[in-house]
Structure formats: C-alpha cells, structure tokens
Amino acid sequence: MAESFPEIRDSVRALCAKFPGEYWRALDRDRAYPEAFVQALTEAGFLAVLIPEAYGGSGLGVEAAAAILEEVHKSGGNGAACHAQMYTMGTLLRHGSEAQKKSVLPKIAAGKLRLQAFGVTEPTSGTDTSRIRTTARRDGDAYVIRGQKVWMSRAEHSDLMLLLARTTPREQVEKPHLGMSVFLVDMQAAKGRGLTIKPIRAMINHATTEVFFDDLRIPATSLIGEEGSGFRHVLDGMNAERILIAAECIGDARWFIRKARDYARERNVFGRPIGQNQGVQFPIARAYAASEAAALMVAKAAQMFDRDEPCGAEANMAKLLAADASWQAADMCLQTHGGFGFAEEFDVERKFRETRLYQVAPISTNLILAYLAEHVLELPRSY
Numbered sequence: 095m096a097e098s099f100p101e102i103r104d105s106v107r108a109l110c111a112k113f114p115g116e117y118w119r120a121l122d123r124d125r126a127y128p129e130a131f132v133q134a135l136t137e138a139g140f141l142a143v144l145i146p147e148a149y150g151g152s153g154l155g156v157e158a159a160a161a162i163l164e165e166v167h168k169s170g171g172n173g174a175a176c177h178a179q180m181y182t183m184g185t186l187l188r189h190g191s192e193a194q195k196k197s198v199l200p201k202i203a204a205g206k207l208r209l210q211a212f213g214v215t216e217p218t219s220g221t222d223t224s225r226i227r228t229t230a231r232r233d234g235d236a237y238v239i240r241g242q243k244v245w246m247s248r249a250e251h252s253d254l255m256l257l258l259a260r261t262t263p264r265e266q267v268e269k270p271h272l273g274m275s276v277f278l279v280d281m282q283a284a285k286g287r288g289l290t291i292k293p294i295r296a297m298i299n300h301a302t303t304e305v306f307f308d309d310l311r312i313p314a315t316s317l318i319g320e321e322g323s324g325f326r327h328v329l330d331g332m333n334a335e336r337i338l339i340a341a342e343c344i345g346d347a348r349w350f351i352r353k354a355r356d357y358a359r360e361r362n363v364f365g366r367p368i369g370q371n372q373g374v375q376f377p378i379a380r381a382y383a384a385s386e387a388a389a390l391m392v393a394k395a396a397q398m399f400d401r402d403e404p405c406g407a408e409a410n411m412a413k414l415l416a417a418d419a420s421w422q423a424a425d426m427c428l429q430t431h432g433g434f435g436f437a438e439e440f441d442v443e444r445k446f447r448e449t450r451l452y453q454v455a456p457i458s459t460n461l462i463l464a465y466l467a468e469h470v471l472e473l474p475r476s477y
C-alpha cells in the first residue's frame with residue numbers, strides 16, 4: 095500500500111532525525127520532558143493539524159495526524175509527550191462553544207498554549223468510568239471541583255486540562271454514564287488555588303502524575319457542551335485517541351522490525367549472519383506480517399473517522415491489533431539482539447518498555463475484547 099501523506103511524512107522524518115536515540119536515552123535516564131522536541135513539532139505546525147484553518151491550524155484529519163505520530167515512533171522517538179493535544183482537541187472542536195474555540199484554538203495553533211492533560215482515570219474506579227468520584231458542584235457562576243485523578247500524563251507541561259467530573263450522583267441518573275460533565279480547566283490559574291500535581295515515577299518516561307482537586311473553583315463557562323453529557327462528549331475523542339495510539343504502535347513495530355532486520359544481517363555467530371537461521375528470520379517475518387495487517391485496520395479506522403462514520407469497532411480493533419503487533423515486534427527485536435537487547439545504547443530496551451504500555455493504556459486489551467464481544471458480536475455483557 096502506498097504511504098499516506100508522503101510529504102508530511104518526509105518533513106516529520108527530517109525533524110525527527112535531529113532527535114536521535116541519544117536524545118531520548120538521556121531523557122529516559124533522567125525522566126525528563128522532551129521540551130525541545132515538543133517545541134520543534136509545535137513550531138513546524140504538526141500539533142495543530144487537527145485544528146481547522148479558521149482557527150489557525152491545518153484543518154487536516156486523523157489520518158494525517160496518524161501519519162505524523164507513526165513517523166515519530168518509527169524514528170525511535172515517542173509522541174506521548176504531546177499526542178494528547180491532538181485527540182483531546184476533538185471534544186472541544188465538536189462540543190465546545192464558538193467563544194471557547196475562539197479563545198483557545200488560535201493560541202494552541204500558534205504554540206502559545208498547550209492542551210495536553212486529560213483527566214479521566216481515578217484510583218478507585220479503574221476502567222469503570224461511571225464510578226468516578228471527582229465531583230463538580232455548581233455554585234453561582236462557578237463549579238467547585240473536588241476529587242482526585244491518577245495517571246494524568248503531561249499535567250506539569252500543559253496549560254489546559256480536559257477534565258471529566260460528576261455533576262449528578264450516579265444513583266440519581268437513568269444510566270450510569272449520564273450525569274458526568276466535561277470541563278476545560280485553565281491549569282495555570284488553578285495551580286495553588288486547589289489544584290495540586292504530584293509526579294509518578296513509572297517504568298517509562300511519560301511525565302505522568304496524580305492530580306488533586308481541593309474545592310477548586312472554575313468559571314461556569316469552563317463547561318464544554320451539555321451538563322451531564324460529558325461522557326458522550328469525550329467518546330469521539332476516545333476513538334481518535336485509539337486510532338492515533340494505534341498509529342504510534344505501528345511506528346514502533348516498524349522501528350523494531352527494521353532494527354532487528356539490520357542486526358540479524360550484521361551479527362555473525364557460528365561464521366554466518368544470525369539472520370540466515372530460520373529460527374531468527376521467521377519471527378521477524380511474522381512480526382512484519384502482523385504489523386502490515388494491523389496498519390490496514392488503522393488506516394481504515396482513520397479514514398472512517400475522517401468521513402464522520404461510526405468507527406467504534408474499527409478504532410478499537412486498530413488499537414488492539416496494532417498494540418499486539420508492536421509488542422510482538424518488541425519481543426522479537428529483543429530476542430534477535432540477544433544480550434545486547436538489554437544494553438541501553440541499542441534503544442531496544444527503552445522502546446520495549448515504552449510499547450508495553452499500549453496493552454494497558456489508554457484502554458486495556460481485555461476491555462477492547464469485551465467491547466467487541468458485546469457490541470459487535472452481540473454476546474452477553476460480561477461485566
């Protein structure tokens with residue numbers, strides 16, 4: 095299949111070439127944020143691809159955004175430091191008021207504001223989002239936020255946060271997913287006034303945090319869309335998130351496959367390249383086939399999303415297949431490298447840790463399977 099958006103891909107490749115393995119390795123060691131890389135992507139306009147031209151962006155779709163993130167990962171880098179800006183924006187674009195869009199989108203497109211914190215997950219509710227305990231209570235012309243989020247990535251590097259909170263108790267709504275609302279929170283204004291961010295040191299360099307809300311007052315105008323319909327408003331964004339992260343997985347898989355192929359051709363043991371052994375070459379070929387198949391599903395889901403067609407099943411399958419393909423390729427690449435796969439300087443162990451995340455986040459593999467079983471195959475709901 096011909097590459098989509100070849101010109102965009104060429105420019106992303108050129109940009110990423112300035113941020114080689116040494117750059118990412120040093121950040122990983124210090125758990126530091128890739129500020130220079132994010133700045134370069136912003137200045138090149140890549141983080142504003144989904145913003146309509148009327149607000150200063152390029153007005154392209156998820157397929158173009160997917161091509162950008164795939165290239166970042168294929169180069170050995172990682173888009174997680176900034177990818178949320180692309181998919182959280184969808185909720186604002188589709189459900190925000192004209193005033194909200196005019197006040198922030200041009201600034202985001204110009205790189206003056208960052209919207210990359212997305213607060214859904216909580217320590218006690220897990221994947222069962224309907225049981226979140228963070229509340230937003232209306233008080234005159236404000237909402238008062240109380241509660242806690244966990245695993246909120248990039249919170250320390252974002253000016254704005256998209257926050258899901260309960261506005262009506264679960265027991266008082268017809269369906270569990272009603273009664274939640276979504277807010278665009280000005281984080282700079284909130285810091286020190288009820289918003290506290292605590293970094294979590296994790297297996298990967300992901301700038302992830304716990305966030306506490308102690309009666310944080312935000313203007314009522316922060317509400318996006320309809321009060322009580324917040325879960326529905328973030329769902330579209332979640333499909334975009336799955337597709338874009340699936341594209342990152344495809345990038346990872348392609349990086350692992352190229353790295354393994356090159357090493358298998360160069361590394362000589364028993365007087366011949368290790369890649370001459372079928373025991374080494376077959377896993378590389380198998381990983382290649384799996385990643386090419388997954389890439390087709392990612393492209394299909396992205397195209398459906400851009401045509402505004404319902405794509406819940408395709409977005410979920412894209413994420414499932416691509417995350418499996420990247421993990422298969424990661425394991426194969428480490429094995430192909432033998433002991434050297436464990437050495438930092440080869441970047442394999444770092445990428446191996448990084449791509450493992452996608453079996454769990456933003457949605458775990460089991461929950462995708464449960465979605466397909468229930469909503470596509472019409473099997474009884476299992477939970």
Ligand SMILES: Cc1cc2nc3c(=O)[nH]c(=O)nc-3n(C[C@H](O)[C@H](O)[C@H](O)COP(=O)(O)OP(=O)(O)OC[C@H]3O[C@@H](n4cnc5c(N)ncnc54)[C@H](O)[C@@H]3O)c2cc1C
Pocket residue numbers: 211212213214215219220221222244245246247248296300302451454455456457458459460461464476477
């Ligand atoms: C590095 C990192 C960054 C993240 N960034 C963000 C972020 O920016 N914003 C945000 O909101 N969240 C973020 N998350 C959270 C992430 O989305 C969740 O970790 C993920 O959705 C899984 O939820 P959980 O950890 O609560 O697992 P749980 O829901 O507690 O599940 C634990 C395990 O049980 C399985 N399980 C649970 N219920 C069922 C069932 N009914 N059937 C079968 N299996 C089941 C799951 O598949 C999983 O393997 C991040 C997580 C990580 C690790």
